[in-house]
Amino acid sequence: MDKQNEKINSVHGGDIYSDGIFKGYELLDFSSNINPIGISNSFKENILEGIKNAELYPDIHYRELKANLIHYLNKAYITKENIVLGNGAAEIIDLVISCFKSITIAVPSFAEYEIDAKKWGCEVKFSTRSDTMELVYDDILNKFKTTDAVIIGNPNNPDGSLIDKEKFMPIIKYAEETGKTIIIDEAFIEFAYSGANSYISELKEYKCIFIIRALTKFFGMPGIRFGYGISKDNALISEIIRKQNPWNINCFAELAVKYVLRDEGYINKSREWIKEEINYLPKALEKISFIQKVYPTNCNFILCKLKNFNGSRLYNLCLEKGIVIRKASNFRGLDDNFVRFAIKDRDKNNKLVEALKDIEEAL
Ligand SMILES: Cc1ncc(COP(=O)(O)O)c(C=O)c1O
CATH class of the missing domain: 3.90.1150.10 (Aspartate Aminotransferase, domain 1)
Known part of the structure; x- marks a missing residue:
């Protein structure tokens, strides 16, 4: 090998x-x-529309796709400027991490956080969960004080735990005051069926939060390769978009967003x-x-x-x-x-x- x-x-x-x-x-x-x-029937039934669209370049600004995402997220304060689209959540994780010189990673966690950080020469600090897999909030805050960003899964891979919103609040307040960034990987959030578990609502008030999501897990489409980042930090969103290739989302991913997110x-x-x-x-x-x-x-x-x-x-x-x-x-x-x-x-x-x-x- x-x-x-x-x-x-x-x-x-x-x-x-x-x-x-x-x-x-x-x-x-x-x-x-x-x-x-x-894969949902709503995707399969409309596959011919994707085949027809394959004859064209996608809209380089992905306006319809972003409108469909905004409809799904159902939050009046989220606009197209707050969204960046990726070839899976993995592309967004990689590019958002590339924007920082140092990062705190709560571990154990999805291995790509560390791999991407090291690839970009980003200094890494680790905050290890307790034996019961709880985040050690004080430790995260301490390490965050000497790094530019923090990344945490919500729910976290490999243990499936959620962030305790109350205990995490001082970390959010610190980030907001200092202009630092909290990256929350919500690739699995739709399985944690109460909407209150997501940090989407906190985006309204806190520019420091950057959320990553995907169609991969809950919508059962790892082969479609579609993920997205959402944040009110438009400068960070723009920085990521500048690093991307044009037309990074193909027409079948566009089709998936159009149909599966509305498939109640x-x-x-x-x-x-x-x-x-x-x-x-x-x-x-x-x-x-x-x-x-x-x-x-x-x-x-x-x-x-x-x-x-x-x-x-x-x-x-x-x-x-x-x-x-x-x-x-x-x-x-x-x-x-x-x-x-x-x-x-x-x-x-x-x-x-x-x-x-x-x-x-x-x-
Ligand atoms: C926590 C987490 N985030 C992101 C990803 C990557 O998702 P995608 O396939 O959409 O790139 C994975 C894949 O296993 C994951 O476990």
């Missing part, structure tokens, strides 16, 4: 291409966190599914004797700490049963005692639980 592929494999989920697809068999993928309902049937069905399964799978995992701790989650994945067992061994045993799980040892702050499971539909969740029970019995 060349160095580039080694790097990609070492920081992201299970490699379903190497372990399954390229070998010609299907795997149950519990390593990536995508809505199992799949899909949204409601997805919310009902996550509500059911978030109450089911963690409880089933708690009954497995080699799982020491199931961290409470607010979205579609579950971090677990293993007891007298390591994640690499569990990964291999699950793979033998056709299931890919996420080893979590490569998240900064975690080790090989941790694994992460995606939440799927009931049938697949049961297959995972059965496989874990079989492994337990064979111990």
Whole structure:
């Protein structure tokens, strides 16, 4: 494997291409966190419109797309000037980080924050969560005092926890007073089904907040590659746009934004599914004797700490049963005692639980 592929494999989920697809068999993928309902019918039914649009360059200002996003976000204070569009949330994460000389990263978290910061020569400070995966708010504030920005997942990957809004407020106030930036990655926010969990409402009052979102996870479209950043800091939005290539969003992503964000049937069905399964799978995992701790989650994945067992061994045993799980040892702050499971539909969740029970019995 060349160095580039080694790097990609070492920081992201299970490699379903190497372990399954390229070998010609299907795997149950519990390593990536995508809505199992799949792509909405509203997208599929209108796919011909996308094919027709593929004959044209998209609108370079993406005016209709931004209007559709504003309609979805449903906040009168959000305008087109407050939005930057990306080829997945990953592009926005990369470019927003490139705008700062130093950053505090709350870890464990999505590996790209650190990779991007280092790539841009941005000095990094880490604020490690407690054993219960809670943010250490005082520590974040202290580290933020010597850096330009802070980035936190809400909900956070890999544990699914949300920011405690009350405890976080002094950090927001500090950023607002000093002109610093708080980047909040809400790539999974739609799974945390109460709108109050998002920082969208705080954008009205606080220019220091920059939110990242995507169609990738909740709308089940990782292949479409669509994400966006929202902030009242128009200078920061413009700085990112200046760094982008023109026409970075293709016509199928435009089509997706137009149809799936208005698809209430899909949204409601997805919310009902996550509500059911978030109450089911963690409880089933708690009954497995080699799982020491199931961290409470607010979205579609579950971090677990293993007891007298390591994640690499569990990964291999699950793979033998056709299931890919996420080893979590490569998240900064975690080790090989941790694994992460995606939440799927009931049938697949049961297959995972059965496989874990079989492994337990064979111990
Ligand atoms: C927290 C978080 N943010 C962003 C991303 C990247 O999303 P996208 O595929 O839209 O680039 C991921 C992908 O796993 C993620 O876990």
